[in-house]
Amino acid sequence: MSTHINDNAKFAKTVLMPGDPIRAKWIAETFLADYEEVTNTRGILGFTGHTKDGREISVMASGMGIPSIGIYSFELFSYYGVENIIRIGTCGSYSEDCHVGDVIIATGASTNSNYGKYFEQRGLKLAPCSDFGLAFKAYQNAQKLGIKVHMGPIYSSDIFYDLDDTFYKIPQQVGILGVEMESYGLFLNAMRLRKKAACLLTVSDSFVHKDEPDMTKEERSNKLVNMVNIALTLAE
Numbered sequence: 001m002s003t004h005i006n007d008n009a010k011f012a013k014t015v016l017m018p019g020d021p022i023r024a025k026w027i028a029e030t031f032l033a034d035y036e037e038v039t040n041t042r043g044i045l046g047f048t049g050h051t052k053d054g055r056e057i058s059v060m061a062s063g064m065g066i067p068s069i070g071i072y073s074f075e076l077f078s079y080y081g082v083e084n085i086i087r088i089g090t091c092g093s094y095s096e097d098c099h100v101g102d103v104i105i106a107t108g109a110s111t112n113s114n115y116g117k118y119f120e121q122r123g124l125k126l127a128p129c130s131d132f133g134l135a136f137k138a139y140q141n142a143q144k145l146g147i148k149v150h151m152g153p154i155y156s157s158d159i160f161y162d163l164d165d166t167f168y169k170i171p172q173q174v175g176i177l178g179v180e181m182e183s184y185g186l187f188l189n190a191m192r193l194r195k196k197a198a199c200l201l202t203v204s205d206s207f208v209h210k211d212e213p214d215m216t217k218e219e220r221s222n223k224l225v226n227m228v229n230i231a232l233t234l235a236e
């Protein structure tokens with residue numbers, strides 16, 4: 001049915017999307033009941049199963065960066081009947097208030113990417129946002145679960161290893177909470193295809209609190225439980 005996802009893969013209406021295929025597998029193994037692997041093209045693993053209370057849900061990796069999540073989210077939305085994609089990832093914090101381990105719910109994404117240029121014709125400038133209903137539900141359910149969250153704008157960068165390590169002060173000055181590399185592409189695809197997307201992030205490193213140790217590789221895989229538990233409440 002599509003170029004980058006197995007032909008006969010069955011997906012739930014709601015797909016959780018971490019970047020890393022191994023993290024997708026860990027989420028299926030740890031949080032889902034009666035799940036099966038539905039796709040593995042190029043090692044991008046996807047699983048469909050149920051939450052422990054019986055709601056159907058899928059989890060599939062996006063790979064890293066806007067082009068990669070652009071391809072996978074487009075195909076899931078266009079060819080597999082998916083209505084909601086919830087990115088679940090890590091970010092670097094630009095905010096005094098957001099500490100390593102905290103969860104951020106993204107409201108919208110700024111970028112240095114040219115991905116939007118194709119859609120921005122005759123002076124139009126798009127402002128890709130999360131779906132309000134999904135983001136609000138995530139916020140409310142986080143309160144119910146007793147998990148503190150920050151809600152606000154984020155920055156999707158094409159560059160992980162920047163030449164200038166002070167650049168973060170620019171987005172920080174306009175209140176951007178943190179940096180990752182995918183949400184702008186996901187939110188824009190949801191807009192153009194009239195589907196829904198949201199993004200939950202766990203802070204893995206801080207540009208502001210330099211004394212806070214970055215999450216280790218192991219913690220990046222395992223200390224994401226709060227974020228995943230919030231995301232799981234969004235299954236229908």
Ligand code: HPA
Nearest residue numbers: 090091092179180181204
């Ligand atoms: N930059 C971009 N993406 C990220 C970062 C970062 O510092 N941390 C986690 N994801």
